[in-house]
Amino acid sequence: MSVAAIGIICKAPLPGRSKTRLATVIGDVAASELSACFLRDVAAAIEAVPEALGRRGYGVYAPAGTEDVMRQLLPAGFGLLLQAGDDLGHVLLGATRALLDAGHDCVLLVNGDSPTLPIHLLVQAIEAVRAPGDRMVLGPASDGGYYLIGLKHPHKHLFTQIAWGTETVARSTRERAAEVGLATILLPEWYDVDDIETLRWLQDELAGHSTRFRGGGFAAASRAFLKDAPQVSQ
Numbered sequence: 001m002s003v004a005a006i007g008i009i010c011k012a013p014l015p016g017r018s019k020t021r022l023a024t025v026i027g028d029v030a031a032s033e034l035s036a037c038f039l040r041d042v043a044a045a046i047e048a049v050p051e052a053l054g055r056r057g058y059g060v061y062a063p064a065g066t067e068d069v070m071r072q073l074l075p076a077g078f079g080l081l082l083q084a085g086d087d088l089g090h091v092l093l094g095a096t097r098a099l100l101d102a103g104h105d106c107v108l109l110v111n112g113d114s115p116t117l118p119i120h121l122l123v124q125a126i127e128a129v130r131a132p133g134d135r136m137v138l139g140p141a142s143d144g145g146y147y148l149i150g151l152k153h154p155h156k157h158l159f160t161q162i163a164w165g166t167e168t169v170a171r172s173t174r175e176r177a178a179e180v181g182l183a184t185i186l187l188p189e190w191y192d193v194d195d196i197e198t199l200r201w202l203q204d205e206l207a208g209h210s211t212r213f214r215g216g217g218f219a220a221a222s223r224a225f226l227k228d229a230p231q232v233s234q
Contacts, residue, residue, distance in 0.1 A: 043073070057075065
């Protein structure tokens with residue numbers, strides 16, 4: 001049976017090292033606790049992908065030495081893969097190669113900051129990348145980056161000459177794909193929670209008030225934390 005690898009690109013949630021932009025507003029501890037909730041919710045979305053489709057989740061994590069933290073956060077069936085270096089391009093390419101070398105027929109890499117990531121988008125991505133022929137599946141994020149990339153071959157060119165952390169990431173990645181003749185399948189836009197503005201987006205979505213993002217996951221961990229954390233809700 002073919003098994004898709006779905007890797008969460010993440011850092012272990014540690015105070016002072018997690019969600020630093022949010023931490024300036026809600027504090028280091030709350031930011032790290034919220035980051036942990038995000039990881040639990042993204043992992044739950046992966047676990048909700050039907051097993052009949054063939055999938056296994058991974059935490060593609062940093063820094064080294066935080067394996068116990070990650071194991072406590074992620075489901076028992078998840079694998080752990082230490083990130084390859086500090087440059088995001090190297091991390092993504094390294095994870096793609098390692099997971100394909102492990103025998104998976106395709107790889108989805110998702111960010112750990114989208115707690116309401118819709119399950120149906122993961123299913124759609126797996127089905128799209130598995131179709132005959134080579135292609136890239138890309139889930140563009142509202143900030144110009146992407147929340148998901150799906151591949152069945154490790155195309156190094158997709159991760160080179162990218163200005164990571166800018167609003168040009170998704171566009172540049174599509175340009176890199178076109179340069180090597182790789183077809184691109186675009187998923188609907190979704191969002192990362194990186195700062196106070198996008199945290200308010202999440203709160204609006206969870207309250208059912210968002211007109212932009214609908215059909216997302218329940219995000220049980222984030223929902224419970226935000227309900228019980230008045231310093232975050234202010």
